[in-house]
Amino acid sequence: MRSKAMIREMRGAYAFVERNINLIKRYWGWEVVWLIYSLTNALAITYIGNGMSAITGQVIDTQAVVKYLLVGALIWQYLSVIFYAISEMIAWERWEGTIEYTFMAPVSRPTHLVGTTLFAIGYGVVRTLVILVIVSAFFQLDLSNANILGAVLMLLAGSVSFVGLGIWAAVLPLLYPERGAQMTNAVAAILLLISGVYYPIETLPQWLHPIARMSPATYVIEGMRSCLLDGLGTRALLPTIGVLIGIGLIVIAIGLAIFGRVEMYAKRAGRLKRSG
Amino acid sequence: MSALALEVERVRKTFTRKERVPRPNGKRGLFKQLKKEQVVALKDIDLQVPKGEAFGVLGPNGSGKSTLIRLASTLLLPDSGSLRIFGHDVEHDATAVKRLINRVSVDAAFFKKFSPIENLMYAARLYGMPASEAKPKMRAIMSRLGLKESTFTQPMEHMSRGMQQKVAVARGFLTSPILLLLDEPTTGLDPHSKRDVQAFIREIREQHNATVLLTTHDMEEADRLCDRIAIIDDGHIVALDTPKELKALIPTTNGDKPTMEDVFIALTGRTFEDAEAEKEEVAGA
Numbered sequence: 001m002r003s004k005a006m007i008r009e010m011r012g013a014y015a016f017v018e019r020n021i022n023l024i025k026r027y028w029g030w031e032v033v034w035l036i037y038s039l040t041n042a043l044a045i046t047y048i049g050n051g052m053s054a055i056t057g058q059v060i061d062t063q064a065v066v067k068y069l070l071v072g073a074l075i076w077q078y079l080s081v082i083f084y085a086i087s088e089m090i091a092w093e094r095w096e097g098t099i100e101y102t103f104m105a106p107v108s109r110p111t112h113l114v115g116t117t118l119f120a121i122g123y124g125v126v127r128t129l130v131i132l133v134i135v136s137a138f139f140q141l142d143l144s145n146a147n148i149l150g151a152v153l154m155l156l157a158g159s160v161s162f163v164g165l166g167i168w169a170a171v172l173p174l175l176y177p178e179r180g181a182q183m184t185n186a187v188a189a190i191l192l193l194i195s196g197v198y199y200p201i202e203t204l205p206q207w208l209h210p211i212a213r214m215s216p217a218t219y220v221i222e223g224m225r226s227c228l229l230d231g232l233g234t235r236a237l238l239p240t241i242g243v244l245i246g247i248g249l250i251v252i253a254i255g256l257a258i259f260g261r262v263e264m265y266a267k268r269a270g271r272l273k274r275s276g
Numbered sequence: 277m278s279a280l281a282l283e284v285e286r287v288r289k290t291f292t293r294k295e296r297v298p299r300p301n302g303k304r305g306l307f308k309q310l311k312k313e314q315v316v317a318l319k320d321i322d323l324q325v326p327k328g329e330a331f332g333v334l335g336p337n338g339s340g341k342s343t344l345i346r347l348a349s350t351l352l353l354p355d356s357g358s359l360r361i362f363g364h365d366v367e368h369d370a371t372a373v374k375r376l377i378n379r380v381s382v383d384a385a386f387f388k389k390f391s392p393i394e395n396l397m398y399a400a401r402l403y404g405m406p407a408s409e410a411k412p413k414m415r416a417i418m419s420r421l422g423l424k425e426s427t428f429t430q431p432m433e434h435m436s437r438g439m440q441q442k443v444a445v446a447r448g449f450l451t452s453p454i455l456l457l458l459d460e461p462t463t464g465l466d467p468h469s470k471r472d473v474q475a476f477i478r479e480i481r482e483q484h485n486a487t488v489l490l491t492t493h494d495m496e497e498a499d500r501l502c503d504r505i506a507i508i509d510d511g512h513i514v515a516l517d518t519p520k521e522l523k524a525l526i527p528t529t530n531g532d533k534p535t536m537e538d539v540f541i542a543l544t545g546r547t548f549e550d551a552e553a554e555k556e557e558v559a560g561a
Contacts, residue, residue: 008404015401019387022398026389026431097385101447104349105402106374267353270291273346 012107016115039131042073043138066139067229072197075224078128079162079217080188085120086166090173091181100272109259117163145231154223154237157244161216164251171262191217216247278363281455281487284323287357289343291315317343319511330481330488332502336548340511341491345459349379361455380448382460384440388433392443396450403451417446422472438469445473449480458490477501493548495536507540514543
């Protein structure tokens, strides 16, 4: 009986994976545009490092700056894909008008989330690898000293937190049918500002430091730089990975609780109806 | 399992509508001023639908029909009162309810760039159906509804409204629900498509002994498909009986048999058009 229920939930989770793959196939033109945007963005930011000596008129280790910026750009690229894929789990249904049918189906919200997360991680990894390969052709990247295993572990641990943040953001399209999806951009922008993606968080005003330390992205990016640029050993990364998983589980638990309450509110107020 | 497919006890549902209010002296401000207004969609409704019955809810637009269907679909929660589907409370036992029901609504909502097969496969997986069972079943239902094989893999956005609605009907029946919630399933269809869908509903009822809750403002459809009909107006049930008994409320005039519309006029003193116009006036006031 329990295994039957488990199989049913797995099918439910796979529904979201397959649906999202179908969306990529059907909107492939948009995928190409989005990929070009992400790629040029990563290149533009990384070229700032290349031009540092010319900008300041001083001798600067541009290789170090390029690598610093490139790691930030790639990791942010991956994390934001996870964040948007999760936060759009409601937005897509709003755009297409199918939200009532999905919410009426006997599939639990955690199952909904598992399916969306599986897709998001797979999609994020593939996309980031494509960008990495193309960007590598523009810059000399020496990763011979890198701890790849540690980087992968760090990235997976960071994904947990971003799944949680994505759930928080997914609440917005549920609450605000017309503008909720756009509001998630503000959440992503704040994370980008405070998490030390392109600069050390110490360069931020003092009052922002404690807030930066609350962002899981800060730990992921610091950890990734330590792995990829300094070759920090996996054992030394374990405390950071532990912190990230801890933050991630707390963020997911709170996110699911908030989502559950907002879903009940939406059903009470009749907010599922409008397609937005 | 309860012998009653649907039990509605003193259900009340109110919506809050926000309206923009003009500022005094026609002044313009940075923020718009909003006035909240309470709109009562259902006013302490009581209803019981036994298993296997086709129950119609007949009323003009804005009378509360769709609100009732949405409440039974777990998409809305009542302000007070309770709804039970085969003994399961829609608010507290929603997952059990969801396994027993499916719904076809007037708006055929789909991923428009997906094909019917892709859309129906998504629905089937959400209900835990294996692909090996879902694929032949969805093809059989769509063929039965008169859709050509060649359309099964075409994007939905290229299909006519009637064809899309047939795919919506197929989605509703695919999971073999024992309570089917049909919210104006034939509205906007051409007469031929309407007949196809109505014949399919009758066929499914005969074959699977499914219970049907059908909302419509098509008097003829309610008469043709339903064992009993509740006439709803402004959130109240004003009459509930078999089509024959309802029509018996009205005397035959000049040898013409009364229609359901005659019944509605006799009970409310208004035509459907009058009732809808009044509702629009209230909304616009």
